[in-house]
Amino acid sequence: MQISSLLESLIEGLRCLPGVGPKSAQRMAYHLLQRDRKGGMNLAELLQNAMINIGHCQDCRTFTEQEKCRICVSSKRQQSTQLCIVETPSDILAIEQTGQYSGRYFVLLGHLSPIDGIGPNEIGLDKLKQRLANETINEVILATNPTIEGEATANIIAQMCAELDIIATRIAHGVPVGGDLETVDGTTLSHSFLGRQKIDLN
Amino acid sequence: MQISSLLESLIEGLRCLPGVGPKSAQRMAYHLLQRDRKGGMNLAELLQNAMINIGHCQDCRTFTEQEKCRICVSSKRQQSTQLCIVETPSDILAIEQTGQYSGRYFVLLGHLSPIDGIGPNEIGLDKLKQRLANETINEVILATNPTIEGEATANIIAQMCAELDIIATRIAHGVPVGGDLETVDGTTLSHSFLGRQKIDLN
Incomplete structure (x- = not known):
């Protein structure tokens, strides 16, 4: 050229x-x-x-140019007893945009993947354990990706929570809203059957 | 957010x-x-x-960080007696990639548009006239865009060439190669009829 x-x-x-x-x-x-x-x-x-x-927040490990991010320093968020675990900082953005959640976060910056040398310490589980022990947290919401690695990571954290007597919940898998049953893959569809809920008419 | x-x-x-x-x-x-x-x-x-x-080439006005661009300093190009007029530096790239043309270029950096205050001097026609007078150029190929402004600009330059006794040619408008007659717009199709050429069987 x-x-x-x-x-x-x-x-x-x-x-x-x-x-x-x-x-x-x-x-x-x-x-x-x-x-x-x-x-x-x-x-x-x-x-x-x-x-x-831009570095990482001392508490939740998301991106920030301060010591702690805006969510971690918010007094309203500190009153919450929920902690949501995500894989990447952009997941926080996606969840914040729903407006459904007002608790705190913890970012793994990845997922367990022993084959690539990513063990519990690489995704900050030591730091997470410390937070779970020191802060008043009643529920850990596992919002890792619905992939094999994401599920494995969620399971390990759920075990950690069980040891500390904290409830661990997993976000629901199912048919996307506005989607078409016909085009949804089989695994998702069977998840949506397993996770069915009683219709509450009140 | x-x-x-x-x-x-x-x-x-x-x-x-x-x-x-x-x-x-x-x-x-x-x-x-x-x-x-x-x-x-x-x-x-x-x-x-x-x-x-990155500034503009002294001769052809394309982008370069030198005084003159690589095409203008090439001795092979200087032997050519063709000058191709284009609207933008990226048009040169497109033409070079065809490998069909080995002459020099002149970039207008726009097209005539009196309503926006873009007259002959804004698109460097004074400089172009100077080049046409000083250099040995036998043919000016007008490769401005096939838009109303592009056609108007091509016409003005063709008049300038006529005054200087230089042949001015316009690139062909017609059906794109590999296209489908059915999907080509009417104006293009009538251009392709007006510009039809005799099939040479030799």
Whole structure:
């Protein structure tokens, strides 16, 4: 390609973004150079700032540039006795957007995967045990992903909770709302039968 | 949203990229923080470098960090007597990828649009006239976009060429190769009839 080498490296660099292939990267680079150099400069600064300064919350391990995240320092959240366990910081965002949950969180930053050398300490279970022992927590909601690894991780944490006499619950698996029974896979459908609930008419 | 403010600004900043909405921006930010901080830092540096150092080629006005671009300094290209006029630097890339053209280029960086205050000087027609007068150019290939503005721009340049006694040609409009006659719009189809060529059996 007969284009400038700086431009070539920029196009290559943009491909570190998820979902960005060679064509989109090219379009992005030309767009920024042609129409939005200010936005490009701003993005460079924000990226640098975020990559350097964003660390993990001391309590829940989500992303924050402070010692503790906004949820952990909230006094309203501290009154709650529920703790929700998720795999990644973006899971917190998804749960917060439902508006259904007002307790605290703990982020595993992964899931158990002995084959990749990810054991209980790598996903912070030592820290979680400490929190469960020191804080007033009555219910641990296991919101790990519905995958084999996610289930295994949820089981290990449920055992830990049983030892400490804390209730552990698992989020429901079933047919997605607005979905179509016909298109739902068999495993999900059998989960939705196993997890059926009595219709309460009151 | 209960997330870190630095992270919020990064998500907002990523939206300056074309085709990136709130959901993709969020996914990109979390991906970089979680899995590719090094890639993020590298991208920040490349962006900054490109936005500051990439300017326009003195001759053809495409993007380059040098005085003249790689195409304009190529001695092989200088032997050609063809000059191709395009609207944007990315058009050059598209034409180069066909491998069909080995002449020089001139980038208008836009098209005539009197309503937006874009007249002949804004798209560098003064500079183009100078080049046509000083260089040995026998044919000007007008590869502006097949839009009303692109056609108007092509017409103005064709007039300029006529005054200087240079042949001006327009790239063909017609049915896209591999396409389906049924799905082609009427204007394109009538262009493909007007531009029909005799089949040469030799």
